[in-house]
Amino acid sequence: MEGAAMSRRALLRGGALLGAGAALGTLPLGRAALAQAGRWPSVAALAERYVRGRKVANMVAALGWGQRAPDVIAHGTLAIGQAVPAGIDSLYRIYSMTKPITGMATMLLIEDDKLELDQPLAEILPAFADMQVQKTYDGSITDLEPAERPITIRHLLTHTAGLGYSIIQKGPIRTAYERAGVIPGQVTRLPLGEMFGRGTPAPSLKAFADNLAKLPLVAQPGTRWSYSVSLDLLGRVIEVVSGQPFDAFLKERLFDPLGMTSTWFQVPASEVGRLTTNYGLMNGRPLPLDPARASVYLGPPAFPFGGAGLVSSPRDYDRFLRMLVGYGEFEGKRVMSEAAVRLGTSNLLPEGVNTAGTLAAGAGFGAGGRVGLGEQAGIYGWGGAAGTIAFADLKRGLRAGLFTQYMPADALPIQSEFPLAVAADLEAMATAG
The missing domain is CATH 3.40.710.10 (DD-peptidase/beta-lactamase superfamily)
Incomplete structure (x- = not known):
């Protein structure tokens, strides 16, 4: 490059x-x-x-x-x-x-009446019930305010949940994502350092979701389009609601x-x-x-x-x-x-x-x-x-x-x-x- x-x-x-x-x-x-x-x-x-x-x-x-x-x-x-x-x-x-x-796949569960588009995420994953939000986008991760509304399935589908992305965010929130293993994918086995991301992904979707819930949001839910790990989190939602591993559900x-x-x-x-x-x-x-x-x-x-x-x-x-x-x-x-x-x-x-x-x-x-x-x-x-x-x-x-x-x-x-x-x-x- x-x-x-x-x-x-x-x-x-x-x-x-x-x-x-x-x-x-x-x-x-x-x-x-x-x-x-x-x-x-x-x-x-x-x-x-x-x-x-x-x-x-x-x-x-x-x-x-x-x-x-x-x-x-x-x-x-x-x-x-x-x-x-x-x-x-x-x-x-x-x-x-x-x-x-x-x-x-998420729409299939909505079709099955196992999910609702505007259902709060916390009804499925309770750890997301009381989220904190950065007062400044990509700013301090200690200067926070409470979320004004719950994250919903609609928000996850549309990148409006206020979640971040280690490939998008800057500053301390990106570092926090990397340290928590909230890593969005893989690129290579070659030792190319920071070029392709730091940190080790969480060992399971459950651990990924649990770690993500402990991190502050980058924006108030439902207020801003910000590319995010929300579709990765939906993988965890799908496996909890369906009772199947996410990859098995897709298959x-x-x-x-x-x-x-x-x-x-x-x-x-x-x-x-x-x-x-x-x-x-x-x-x-x-x-x-x-x-x-x-x-x-x-x-x-x-x-x-x-x-x-x-x-x-x-x-x-x-x-x-x-x-x-x-x-x-x-x-x-x-x-x-x-x-x-x-x-x-x-x-x-x-x-x-x-x-x-x-x-x-x-x-x-x-x-x-x-x-x-x-x-x-x-x-x-x-x-x-x-x-x-x-x-x-x-x-x-x-x-x-x-x-x-x-x-x-x-x-x-x-x-x-x-x-x-x-x-x-x-x-x-x-x-x-």
Whole structure:
């Protein structure tokens, strides 16, 4: 990375995914666009340009309409200098694209009447009953005031609970998070020091939640959008309410019904031949950061990170998106209720909270993902710290995902260029039709 660009804040934030979200509002509404899967020349050119220029090792895009099989664009190999081509079944660290999955898992429990959107968190995790709040954001962790209202499930889904993130916060609160093991994910086994975070993650979701409850909030609940560990905490909520380990719940309620057989918190040793290498961009050059055969993802994580922990394939993530554009149906089976999908992909921000100046600027926020407003209504998605991005346009039945592996995501403009390339191809389809 060039200078300070290798910031811890950049590593897992993933929210840059729809930083060019306005481009998604240009998706044409014409029937001609909906009728044609066609070719995606702008997306193909984007992938080919980055791979040919050796900026990234590979790039795979999966784009589709409704319940149809996706169109696949694939360039490059699993690692620079290797011969194995990347494709729809290659494995990628999706980091914060885990958040929409955790968000929809939460919606399943709301659908089951085991949770309520505005239910106080303390009814499930009593340790969060009497929270203290920093008087100054990222200021002193001893100059505190009582929380004015309880944290709710809505707040956790939308990053408005007042929780922090060690990759976002500064000063003593960040240090307190690190010392408490409130660490949001993993990057590499290599000894790269502060570049990729300090501290050891708590040994379980229970310990993570218990330690988090002892730390002050960075903002009053329900008043500010601040990217946070809230989706990780929802993993603990899910396991308490469901009576199952969080990863087991995901497998039973989402991964198995959707045929997502290549999505894990730990990559099985038998599948390492499909795993891509993740790269760090050093002075513009990609250098191996998490080589596939020595990947940190081959070992068990400290706990299943609901905010940034999954490895998945383009095929699997497309299946998740296909369920969303089907309003809960997938291959003739109902996985979620239509009402749960509509609610989870709608703007759930508390009244008075706006996203100006944040990673979700210009949009609302739903169950773990950014949602479009106005003409962009119906668009839901998020991205990952290693350059991945995916969204579903429920109104138009479009789903789109782009997969590559480099850090930090904002070192290259790929996540903003992908929506623009999709929009350009859709406009061409509409004109041709």
